[in-house]
Amino acid sequence: MGDFIADSFPRILFSSWQHFSLVVQCLIIATILAVLLAVLVYRTDWLRGIADGVTAIGLTIPSFALIGILIVPFGFGVTPAVIVITFFATLPILRNAVVGLASVDASLIESAKGLGMSRLGILTKVELPLAWPVILTGVRISAQMVMGIAAITAYALGPGLGGFIFSGLSRLGGANSLNSVVTGVVAVVILAIILDQLLSGLGRLTISRGIRV
Amino acid sequence: MSNILQTSNESSATGGSYGVRLLLDAVGKTYRGQAAPAVNGLTLEIPAGKMVALVGPSGCGKTTTLKMINRLIEPTSGRIMIGDEDVTDIDGDQLRRRIGYVIQAGGLFPHMTVEANIAMVPKMLGWDKERISQRVEELLELVSLDPALYRGRYPKQLSGGQQQRVGVARALAADPPVLLMDEPFGAVDPITRQRLQDELLHIQEDVQKTIVFVTHDFDEAVKLGDYIAIFSEGAHLVQYDTPERILADPANEFVEDFIGAGAGLKQLTLTRVGEVTLGEVTTGHPGERSADVLARLEGAGHDNVVIVDERERPLQWLSRRQLKRIDVIGTQKNENLPTVGLKATLHDALDSMLESDVGAAIVVGSRQNLIGIVDVSVVTDAISAARNAAAEAPAEDTPLGTNTDTFDIVPATTDDSDAEPIGDGGR
Numbered sequence: 001m002g003d004f005i006a007d008s009f010p011r012i013l014f015s016s017w018q019h020f021s022l023v024v025q026c027l028i029i030a031t032i033l034a035v036l037l038a039v040l041v042y043r044t045d046w047l048r049g050i051a052d053g054v055t056a057i058g059l060t061i062p063s064f065a066l067i068g069i070l071i072v073p074f075g076f077g078v079t080p081a082v083i084v085i086t087f088f089a090t091l092p093i094l095r096n097a098v099v100g101l102a103s104v105d106a107s108l109i110e111s112a113k114g115l116g117m118s119r120l121g122i123l124t125k126v127e128l129p130l131a132w133p134v135i136l137t138g139v140r141i142s143a144q145m146v147m148g149i150a151a152i153t154a155y156a157l158g159p160g161l162g163g164f165i166f167s168g169l170s171r172l173g174g175a176n177s178l179n180s181v182v183t184g185v186v187a188v189v190i191l192a193i194i195l196d197q198l199l200s201g202l203g204r205l206t207i208s209r210g211i212r213v
Numbered sequence: 214m215s216n217i218l219q220t221s222n223e224s225s226a227t228g229g230s231y232g233v234r235l236l237l238d239a240v241g242k243t244y245r246g247q248a249a250p251a252v253n254g255l256t257l258e259i260p261a262g263k264m265v266a267l268v269g270p271s272g273c274g275k276t277t278t279l280k281m282i283n284r285l286i287e288p289t290s291g292r293i294m295i296g297d298e299d300v301t302d303i304d305g306d307q308l309r310r311r312i313g314y315v316i317q318a319g320g321l322f323p324h325m326t327v328e329a330n331i332a333m334v335p336k337m338l339g340w341d342k343e344r345i346s347q348r349v350e351e352l353l354e355l356v357s358l359d360p361a362l363y364r365g366r367y368p369k370q371l372s373g374g375q376q377q378r379v380g381v382a383r384a385l386a387a388d389p390p391v392l393l394m395d396e397p398f399g400a401v402d403p404i405t406r407q408r409l410q411d412e413l414l415h416i417q418e419d420v421q422k423t424i425v426f427v428t429h430d431f432d433e434a435v436k437l438g439d440y441i442a443i444f445s446e447g448a449h450l451v452q453y454d455t456p457e458r459i460l461a462d463p464a465n466e467f468v469e470d471f472i473g474a475g476a477g478l479k480q481l482t483l484t485r486v487g488e489v490t491l492g493e494v495t496t497g498h499p500g501e502r503s504a505d506v507l508a509r510l511e512g513a514g515h516d517n518v519v520i521v522d523e524r525e526r527p528l529q530w531l532s533r534r535q536l537k538r539i540d541v542i543g544t545q546k547n548e549n550l551p552t553v554g555l556k557a558t559l560h561d562a563l564d565s566m567l568e569s570d571v572g573a574a575i576v577v578g579s580r581q582n583l584i585g586i587v588d589v590s591v592v593t594d595a596i597s598a599a600r601n602a603a604a605e606a607p608a609e610d611t612p613l614g615t616n617t618d619t620f621d622i623v624p625a626t627t628d629d630s631d632a633e634p635i636g637d638g639g640r
Contacts, residue, residue, distance in 0.1 A: 107316060107317070107318075107320055108320060108322060108323075110285065110316065110320070111314070111316050111320030111321075111322075112322070113285055113309065114283060114285060114309055114314030114316065114320075114393075115309065115310070115314065115333050115334050115337075115383070116305075116306045116307065116308070116309035116310030116311075116334065116337060117306065117333070117337070118306050121337070126322055129324045130322075130323070130324055208323075208324035208325070208367075209367060210323045210324045210325065210326070210367030210368060210369060211323050211324045211369075
């Protein structure tokens, strides 16, 4: 095991970085997408219902199946990986963003209106900052979830640590096959912990002291 | 006592605009899908610089009426005039930046500091940083919060009463001529409420805004309002007059019921502490020998001495027995002194007296300086004086000629068949 890690250390490091970078970039896209969608739907009951339904059903789709389906139109490589990760990352953030925006105290919104704030001003200066802790919790849930999903996207020859896992599994019993799988899994877990810490730090920087618990 | 009148002619704290006249001209609101209008053809004139209370049973449309003034609720008919300007069709957001708005519990944004909350409207109006910072300081002082201590705090670090004060400061930030308050003191305990009411009256002396507020508490309306508008269901205006005249001469049974029992006792709410002859008081200072003070008490025939600091603010209230137990008077401050402001009503004073050991309350001026004391004999004198005055001249000084005229029209413009069942059904 030690030899395996020492021999392939540069490759592990490179793949870890790629994995991390893929997840973070997809998370950023997902967060933007989810917040935009939430802003569009949270004030309309039936749209909220649809969003809730889509998140619930979306999360039941096996990621492995989805990546397989996407290979047909998009071929192998980064594109299907990004689509799958972003799709799954969006769902928890969307749900939390809708809940967060909808649970902003109505009297605060009225008070903001009474001060003469515009609709956009209320959204950006009152509603989103107040919903942000809940949204960020969604981002953290997503981050944990898609760390694992990103490994699966290696099936479509996407970048990242999934390569170690799949190559190990495909020649199970062969030399270093188990080492390869274990290395991939442990590295994914470590990355997940690092990212969670970073997001928690982001929370401390971006959540107003007035609403921190 | 005379300093009440002196301050009323100058706007020292804000240096800004006084209130302007407000006119709702045959304003109505019909919600989509509802046959009966929530508010129908209401005409209401609010004189410049006056405080007007809108009262009535819940669901009577008083809050709807208030929110139509700043068009949080868009009226479906009628015109709204602020000063000489017709604001019925101007941009709602722009309009609201020119009208202060206070809601129950202050409605402060929890993720912003006190300073950021107050700076909200000035920022939208494009004031520069220097001016905003100065304004925040001014306003915090106006609402009796130390700027150094409070400007950086978050709402959750403030008590309910302090939040409400900041809410008032925020509403006054851009110095609007008109202030709307929706149940402003509904969420605080009775003692804090009384303090906030007193403070609002003090602030109003300074700023002279046109204030419209909604309350379900008739005593609050009597205490704060220059005029009271009583509504029955459908925002049907039943009576609009000064508190004195409403108490002395209720328009009909609905108003009588609404005033409730104890209208005689409510007369106490009409008389301010500053309007009656206060009892005299012996004072002492920290550091004095208590024997000297005792001698002074004997000379004056008083039982208690008020210890005041160098700025005449009461620190302690000591009885002869307490004096005998100490040699030299200390500097410590008793935080639970029963104090009332000059603008407090005799009703408030009576409340404070009942809670004090001495059976009296200390009266303080606008800088918390000692003015005198109010005790039971002061109150009973005031009651009999008020009763005599009411008996002799029930409807004397009415400065409200135009208003009363306007309101006499209201029942005529409103559907009478609409109004009748409400009066009957209410009983």
